[in-house]
Each structure stands twice: as C-alpha cells, then as structure tokens.
Amino acid sequence: MIPYAEALAALRRAGGAYPMRDDGLAVAELLQRHHPDNIGGKPVPLAVGVNAGMLCQPEVAALLQTNALIDDVDIAGAETLNTDILVIGGGGAGCAAALTAAGEGARVILATKLLLGDSNTVMAEGGIQAAVGEDDSPQRHFEDTYTAGHRAADRDLVAQMALDGPDAIRWLIKLGMAFDTVEDRPFGGSLKRKTPGGATAPRILSYRDFTGLEMMRVLREAVGLHRGVQVMDRCPAVELLSDDRGGCVGAVVYSLEHHRFVLVRARRTILATGGSGRLHLNGFPTSNHYGATADGLVLAYRMGAKLREMDSYQYHPTGIAHPAHLAGGLISEAARSEGAKLVNGLGERFVDELKPRDVVASAILRECAEGRGVARDGQAGVFLDVPGLVREKPDVLASTLVSLAHLAAKCRIDPTEEPMIVYPTLHYQNGGVAIDGSGRASVPGLFCVGEVSGGIHGRNRMMGNALLDIISFGRRAGAKAAESATEPYASRAGIGHIHDWQRQLTLAGLPLDARGPHVFPAYGNFDLAADARLTARRAAAQGGRR
Amino acid sequence: MSDDKVSLVIEGREVEAPSTASIIQAYSASGGQLVTNVGCMGQGVCGSCRCMVRREGSRDVTMELACETPVEAGMQVAFVSYFQPKRPHVYDLETLTGGWQILDAIDEVFPQAKSCRHCGGCDRACPRGLDVQKGVEYAVQGDVLAAKDVFSECIMCNLCTLACPERIRPNHLGLFVRRALAALTLRPVELMRRLRQIESGALTVDTSTVDAPRQERRP
Ligand SMILES: Cc1cc2nc3c(=O)[nH]c(=O)nc-3n(C[C@H](O)[C@H](O)[C@H](O)COP(=O)(O)OP(=O)(O)OC[C@H]3O[C@@H](n4cnc5c(N)ncnc54)[C@H](O)[C@@H]3O)c2cc1C
Ligand code: SF4
Ligand code: SF4
Ligand code: FES
Numbered sequence: 001m002i003p004y005a006e007a008l009a010a011l012r013r014a015g016g017a018y019p020m021r022d023d024g025l026a027v028a029e030l031l032q033r034h035h036p037d038n039i040g041g042k043p044v045p046l047a048v049g050v051n052a053g054m055l056c057q058p059e060v061a062a063l064l065q066t067n068a069l070i071d072d073v074d075i076a077g078a079e080t081l082n083t084d085i086l087v088i089g090g091g092g093a094g095c096a097a098a099l100t101a102a103g104e105g106a107r108v109i110l111a112t113k114l115l116l117g118d119s120n121t122v123m124a125e126g127g128i129q130a131a132v133g134e135d136d137s138p139q140r141h142f143e144d145t146y147t148a149g150h151r152a153a154d155r156d157l158v159a160q161m162a163l164d165g166p167d168a169i170r171w172l173i174k175l176g177m178a179f180d181t182v183e184d185r186p187f188g189g190s191l192k193r194k195t196p197g198g199a200t201a202p203r204i205l206s207y208r209d210f211t212g213l214e215m216m217r218v219l220r221e222a223v224g225l226h227r228g229v230q231v232m233d234r235c236p237a238v239e240l241l242s243d244d245r246g247g248c249v250g251a252v253v254y255s256l257e258h259h260r261f262v263l264v265r266a267r268r269t270i271l272a273t274g275g276s277g278r279l280h281l282n283g284f285p286t287s288n289h290y291g292a293t294a295d296g297l298v299l300a301y302r303m304g305a306k307l308r309e310m311d312s313y314q315y316h317p318t319g320i321a322h323p324a325h326l327a328g329g330l331i332s333e334a335a336r337s338e339g340a341k342l343v344n345g346l347g348e349r350f351v352d353e354l355k356p357r358d359v360v361a362s363a364i365l366r367e368c369a370e371g372r373g374v375a376r377d378g379q380a381g382v383f384l385d386v387p388g389l390v391r392e393k394p395d396v397l398a399s400t401l402v403s404l405a406h407l408a409a410k411c412r413i414d415p416t417e418e419p420m421i422v423y424p425t426l427h428y429q430n431g432g433v434a435i436d437g438s439g440r441a442s443v444p445g446l447f448c449v450g451e452v453s454g455g456i457h458g459r460n461r462m463m464g465n466a467l468l469d470i471i472s473f474g475r476r477a478g479a480k481a482a483e484s485a486t487e488p489y490a491s492r493a494g495i496g497h498i499h500d501w502q503r504q505l506t507l508a509g510l511p512l513d514a515r516g517p518h519v520f521p522a523y524g525n526f527d528l529a530a531d532a533r534l535t536a537r538r539a540a541a542q543g544g545r546r
Numbered sequence: 547m548s549d550d551k552v553s554l555v556i557e558g559r560e561v562e563a564p565s566t567a568s569i570i571q572a573y574s575a576s577g578g579q580l581v582t583n584v585g586c587m588g589q590g591v592c593g594s595c596r597c598m599v600r601r602e603g604s605r606d607v608t609m610e611l612a613c614e615t616p617v618e619a620g621m622q623v624a625f626v627s628y629f630q631p632k633r634p635h636v637y638d639l640e641t642l643t644g645g646w647q648i649l650d651a652i653d654e655v656f657p658q659a660k661s662c663r664h665c666g667g668c669d670r671a672c673p674r675g676l677d678v679q680k681g682v683e684y685a686v687q688g689d690v691l692a693a694k695d696v697f698s699e700c701i702m703c704n705l706c707t708l709a710c711p712e713r714i715r716p717n718h719l720g721l722f723v724r725r726a727l728a729a730l731t732l733r734p735v736e737l738m739r740r741l742r743q744i745e746s747g748a749l750t751v752d753t754s755t756v757d758a759p760r761q762e763r764r765p
Contacts, residue, residue: 114582114584114585114594115582115585115592115594117585117592117702118584118585118586118592118594119585119592122585122586122591122592123586123589123591123592130737131740132734132736132737132740133736134736137749138744138749138750138751139751139752139755142751142753142756143755143756146756147756151756151757155753155756156753158753159751159753162751163744163749163750163751166737166740166741166744167741167744169737170737170741173728173729173732174639174640174729175639175725175729176639176721176724176725176726176727176728176729177725177728178694178724178727178728178732179728179732179734181732181734186727186728186731186732186733186734187731187732187733188733188734188735189734189735190734190735190736191734191736191737208698210591210699212591213591213701217700217701217702217721218721218725220702221702221718221721221725225636225637225638234581234582256581256582289585289586289587289592290580290584290585290586290587291585323566324566325564325566325567325568325571325616326588328588329588329589330589406590410614520580520581523574523575523580524574524579524580524581525574525577525578525579525580526579526580526581
C-alpha cells in the first residue's frame with residue numbers, strides 16, 4: 001500500500017494525464033478473483049429450508065438458519081389487531097403498496113421498525129429509470145436490465161417492470177413528486193435524462209441529486225394523510241403469523257415504545273423490509289440505512305418462501321474510505337458519469353470508470369490487494385480525482401454534484417484541491433424472495449416487494465432500477481392484496497410454523513440458541529429478550545403451569 | 547486520524563469518543579441502546595437523529611443532526627424524540643383540480659400561516675439552514691415557486707414545526723405547496739406520448755430477443 005503523501009505526489013505529478021494500467025484480466029476472471037462475493041467467505045449451500053442446497057453468502061446462510069426470537073409463551077395474551085392488509089416496512093415499496101391497497105378501499109396497517117420513511121429509499125441520490133425518451137423504449141430498458149444482471153433475472157418480471165416505468169412516473173407526479181425538467185418548463189416540457197452505467201439510452205429521471213429524499217417525503221406525507229392507513233412506527237416485525245396450513249396471516253410486531261408484542265392479523269401480508277447492508281458482509285462498510293438487517297428475508301424463509309440469487313450482492317465502487325467515521329457513505333455514480341477518474345497510488349488509472357459496478361469495484365479491490373492502493377490513517381482505497389474533474393468542469397460541484405460538495409465538507413477536505421479516497425461499500429442485495437408479477441411469494445398470503453424480493457435485477461442491478469422496482473411492484477402487490485378484502489379471516493393465527501422449523505434445524509445439527517433476525521446491528525446494543533423481559537416472563541409462565 | 551479522545555454528555559450519559567466520531571457513533575460505541583433517533587446514519591437526509599446541543603462555554607442551544615455533527619469536548623446532547631400530532635392538516639391533492647384554487651387551498655389547509663409573527667424560531671431550529679420563515683411568507687402571499695425552492699432541500703425533520711409558537715407546521719406547508727405544484731403542472735410531453743403508446747397497446751416488450759436465462763451459476 002502506498003502512503004497518502006507519496007500517492008498524492010504521484011497524482012499531482014501526472015497532472016490529469018494518467019496512464020492506463022492493463023493487467024489483461026478478462027472480466028470473468030477479474031470478478032472471480034476480486035469480487036467480494038467470491039473472495040472472503042465463499043458461498044455455502046443452505047442446509048435447511050425450501051432452498052436447501054442453494055448457494056448463499058455464508059454470513060447470510062448463518063442468519064437464515066437461526067431459531068426464532070420468540071416462543072409461544074412470549075405472545076400468550078398479547079393484544080391482537082385485525083386488518084385487511086398488513087404492510088411491514090416503511091420505505092418506498094411499503095408506502096407504494098399501502099397507498100394502493102388503501103386506495104382500493106382496503107384497511108391497511110403499516111408497521112415499521114424506525115420512523116416512517118427511515119429507509120434506503122430516502123437515501124437514494126441518482127434517480128429512477130423509466131423509458132420515456134424518443135430514442136428509448138421499454139424494449140431497450142428490458143434488454144439493458146437483463147444483460148446487466150448477467151442474464152440471471154426472471155425475464156417476465158423485467159419486461160413487466162420496464163413497461164410499468166412511465167406509469168410509475170405519472171403516479172409519482174400525481175402524488176406530487178417533482179422531477180428535473182430541461183429548461184424549467186413543467187407543462188409540455190421534457191424530463192431531464194441521464195445515462196446509467198450499462199444503458200443504451202439516457203433513461204435516469206431525477207430530482208437534483210436527492211431523488212430518494214423527494215420521493216420519500218412525498219410518499220410519507222401521502223401515507224400519513226390517508227385515512228385508510230394506520231401507521232405503527234417503531235414496531236419491527238419479529239415473526240410472521242401462520243394458519244394451520246402454513247399460509248401467512250399477519251405478523252408479530254414488537255413495540256419498542258411499550259416493550260410488548262402485538263399480533264397483527266391480516267388477510268394478506270406484504271413484506272417490504274428492504275435490504276441487508278447492515279450485516280456488513282465480509283467485513284465491508286455499507287451505504288445502507290441503519291435498519292437494513294435482512295429481517296424480512298429471515299422471516300419469509302423460515303415460513304417456507306423460496307429465495308433466489310442469495311450469493312450475489314452489489315458493492316458500490318465509490319464508498320468513502322477516509323475519514324474512518326464516514327466509511328461506507330456513498331459517493332454517487334454521478335461523479336463518474338460526469339467524468340471523475342479513479343487513480344491508484346502510483347498515479348495510474350486502472351479501469352474504465354463507466355463499466356458496470358461489479359467490474360469497477362473488483363478493479364479497486366485488485367489495486368488494493370496488489371499493493372497499489374492508497375493508505376491513510378489505517379484506511380485503504382484509491383483516489384477519486386474530483387479536483388481533476390473540477391479543472392475540466394469548473395461549476396460541476398455547484399450545478400450537478402451538490403451532495404458531493406456537502407460530503408467533501410463533512411470529510412473536511414477541499415474537493416477542488418484534494419482527491420477523495422474511495423473503497424467499495426456494500427450497497428444492494430441483488431437476490432431475495434422469489435416473486436411472481438404481483439409480488440406474491442411461494443407462501444400463500446405472503447407478498448414481498450422492494451429490495452427484499454429477488455429475480456428482477458439478476459446478479460447485478462443497474463442504477464435507477466431499484467427505485468422503479470419498488471414503485472412498480474409495490475403498487476401491483478397493493479392492488480392484488482386488496483382483492484382479498486372480502487375473504488374471511490383464517491381460523492387460526494399463531495407461530496406454529498416455527499416448531500417445524502426447529503425440528504429441521506435440529507435434524508441438520510444446527511444450534512437452536514442462535515436466534516434471528518437481528519432487527520438492529522450489533523452496535524445498536526439491543527437485545528430483544530432483555531428488552532421484553534422474556535426470561536422473567538417465561539419463568540412466570542413456567543411457574544403458572546406447575 | 548488523530549487519537550484524541552474527548553468527553554461529552556449524551557442523553558445524560560458520560561461518553562468518551564475519538565474527536566472525529568459523530569455524536570451518534572459516540573453514543574452507540576459507548577454502549578447506548580440505539581433503536582430510535584436514527585435512520586440514514588450519516589447521510590443527513592432522514593432527520594431522525596435531530597438533537598439539542600449545548601457547547602462548552604456557550605449558553606445557546608442549537609438544533610443539529612447527530613449523525614452529521616462531530617463530537618466536541620464538553621458538549622451536552624439530548625435527542626428530540628418528537629412524535630407528530632395526528633394529521634392536523636388534512637388535504638387531498640386530487641380535489642385540487644386546477645391551479646386557480648391554490649391560494650384558497652393554502653389558506654384553508656394551513657389557516658395559521660397568515661398569522662406568522664416573524665419570531666424566527668423556525669429559522670433557528672432548521673439544521674439545514676433553510677429560510678423557513680421566508681418560505682412561509684412566500685406561500686401565504688401566493689409566491690408558490692419561491693416557496694417551493696425554499697423547501698427544496700427540506701428533510702422533514704419537523705424541528706421547525708416543533709419550534710413554531712403559532713402551530714404553523716412550516717415544513718408541511720412547504721411540502722403541500724411543492725406537491726400541489728408538481729401534481730398540477732408537471733406534464734412532460736414525452737411521458738404523455740409514451741403513456742399513450744403503451745396504453746393503446748402499440749408498444750410492448752418481446753422477451754424472446756434475449757437469450758434464455760443462464761443456467762450455470764458462478765461457483
Ligand atoms: C445510499 C443509497 C443510494 C441509492 N441510490 C439509488 C438510486 O439512485 N437509484 C436507485 O434506483 N436505487 C438507489 N438505491 C437503492 C434503493 O434506494 C433501494 O434499493 C430501495 O429504495 C429499497 O426500497 P425498499 O422500500 O425495498 O426498502 P427500504 O427503503 O430500505 O425500506 C425498508 C423499510 O423496512 C423497515 N424494516 C426493516 N426491517 C423491518 C422489520 N423487521 N419490521 C418492520 N420494518 C422493518 C426499514 O426500517 C425501512 O423503513 C440506493 C440505496 C442507497 C442505500
Ligand atoms: S424546514 Fe423544518 S423540517 Fe425542513 S429541514 Fe428545516 S427544520 Fe427540518
Ligand atoms: S416559528 Fe412560526 S411564527 Fe415564528 S417565524 Fe417561523 S413560521 Fe413564523
Ligand atoms: S440519521 Fe438520518 S439525518 Fe441523521
């Protein structure tokens with residue numbers, strides 16, 4: 001690794017004319033040797049559940065194969081609420097589903113772990129894809145997405161999403177979301193479009209460089225004002241409820257405010273709990289919000305929902321590496337789209353910056369692994385040459401990369417003089433719960449939408465497709481689920497399915513004392529059993545029985 | 547990175563942390579239970595980590611975002627866990643069918659806005675440094691485009707709402723104006739054309755143009 005001062009001198013000497021280093025590795029080989037999915041903990045086959053034998057990242061496999069956090073006695077006598085639709089998760093996908101279902105007349109409860117809107121959605125910067133341009137088409141959108149995902153996605157899901165794109169944008173505008181237009185002419189004007197890495201036409205629509213914030217504040221307000229939706233903030237789901245045939249009929253949520261469990265019985269349950277960046281796979285930092293701990297994935301799998309592509313994660317190439325306390329924070333792809341170069345400690349470029357994210361991230365990891373990275377205060381990475389970009393486009397920070405300027409200030413550097421140091425950051429869960437075109441999982445009564453679901457992005461997601469996915473599938477799931485509003489409730493609702501699950505774990509020789517989901521990262525210092533005083537309650541229940 | 551440690555008080559707990567840590571990092575590293583007052587954790591866009599900060603030697607209390615504010619020696623920090631009152635400003639954008647009603651609508655949904663007493667409480671409370679008071683004034687006067695711009699970077703932390711003695715809820719007023727403007731005026735021409743092509747069935751997607759799904763898995 002090359003010390004910062006020396007690397008900086010090399011960068012300045014080159015003065016923008018960086019030679020391109022070529023190690024001759026084919027893309028497949030580069031990914032094989034350097035992508036975090038393939039180094040560090042190698043994928044392992046799942047030992048129990050519907051996907052037994054499927055390859056999965058080892059830390060995720062361990063979490064999927066945990067015992068439930070609660071037992072029957074813990075929820076005996078708990079308050080029960082009844083609703084038509086239970087939505088779990090208050091990000092973009094959950095809000096889109098809740099608004100649509102309530103719009104169809106269903107009664108909806110939306111339970112979320114933090115406050116409504118605290119999510120990955122609010123953090124999205126770059127934008128949302130929709131094929132609206134004359135030079136573009138849903139067909140191209142479909143083909144680009146499928147190819148970028150290494151042809152692993154479900155083609156019908158991708159095609160449906162591409163065709164949904166324009167209507168998703170109209171729906172968001174009707175709710176009051178603004179989009180950037182060319183020449184500030186709203187009526188009859190044109191939407192501003194940018195080209196995401198891997199696309200054949202400009203297709204990213206945005207609101208400045210905080211598209212997710214604009215989307216989320218509109219959705220949050222719309223949900224908050226809708227009479228058909230009851231929001232339960234600070235109520236993470238800790239287990240799903242099953243009927244006697246194994247279908248999903250609601251969830252057990254834990255009220256962090258009142259330190260007690262509530263059973264929410266529903267005709268249909270929509271899981272929209274988002275991703276898993278806060279698992280910090282392979283020790284990586286993450287760009288994700290604090291609640292991204294894969295809870296939904298764990299609960300759905302335990303109940304028998306099929307998963308897919310669980311060995312595939314997206315590491316965004318340009319996470320902050322220095323200073324350490326901001327590590328993992330995202331520098332938007334927009335910086336590279338604008339022309340910022342990646343430079344190693346020797347003052348060389350080493351990859352075409354606009355290649356797909358998995359390729360660029362692997363190339364950065366290769367530079368660091370082979371000693372050509374930049375070391376500063378114990379942190380390693382490569383340079384993102386923002387000063388070089390500013391020399392070429394002097395007003396770029398003020399006009400387009402507003403959030404980058406804000407970020408540089410937080411790093412306490414002058415971005416016109418000093419390069420940023422970047423290192424890949426765990427960004428997106430490519431796979432997830434397998435769904436059909438309405439977001440239905442393989443368990444009756446259960447829908448999964450948004451980052452928790454799989455099959456849309458294959459093994460690599462394009463920029464802008466996640467925000468489209470959450471609106472497209474969120475709305476479809478909400479509408480489909482609302483059709484059930486006249487059905488009778490299941491006669492039983494309990495957590496009987498965990499007994500069968502515990503038997504499977506025991507048969508496979510797995511321990512019963514490892515429990516999940518995590519609900520919060522380890523540094524949240526949260527222990528559900530202690531917080532809910534489960535031990536005391538269990539002892540009391542034991543005593544009562546004797 | 548310097549190894550300087552500083553001590554401060556967060557939520558009544560004496561905490562030691564490296565001088566480069568943010569308030570929220572210092573709190574969790576010291577063993578504090580972190581299950582609320584946190585969302586994006588560092589990006590400064592969700593507003594959930596709002597807190598009151600008093601710095602050593604100062605009598606002023608400032609409103610800040612704990613995930614973005616570095617710790618300082620002698621700081622005193624208390625989180626503002628503030629829950630919104632139930633939907634006081636009820637409106638339905640779909641009933642706003644034309645731009646002509648927007649002034650009446652503002653007055654109807656936010657009747658308190660016209661009695662702003664220009665105390666500046668909202669401006670002082672805003673961790674984003676927005677001109678909140680001006681934004682309210684623009685909205686009341688019907689200068690909706692100016693109001694929309696003032697609130698463009700608002701993260702809906704609700705601190706201005708908490709600070710306002712007239713119960714104006716400035717950020718919700720700002721968002722109302724922004725939503726109404728987009729819903730009433732944003733009609734991009736190529737979007738309208740594309741929607742017609744899709745809805746008439748003239749444009750579809752043919753999934754057979756790409757090869758079948760790859761069967762082999764990366765090892
Ligand atoms: C920094 C960043 C930038 C990004 N930029 C872009 C971009 O420019 N374009 C793009 O298309 N995509 C982008 N993405 C990806 C995209 O934002 C997300 O994939 C998408 O928003 C996920 O939406 P969601 O609704 O599925 O999940 P989220 O928005 O994460 O919402 C999940 C919700 O569920 C809650 N939850 C979690 N567990 C539980 C539980 N047990 N019980 C109850 N609630 C629970 C969470 O707290 C959260 O509120 C970005 C992501 C990040 C992190
Ligand atoms: S305007 Fe109000 S809600 Fe918006 S950021 Fe400022 S204080 Fe927070
Ligand atoms: S706090 Fe309320 S009354 Fe005071 S200036 Fe702001 S909007 Fe007006
Ligand atoms: S945690 Fe989101 S603004 Fe601080």
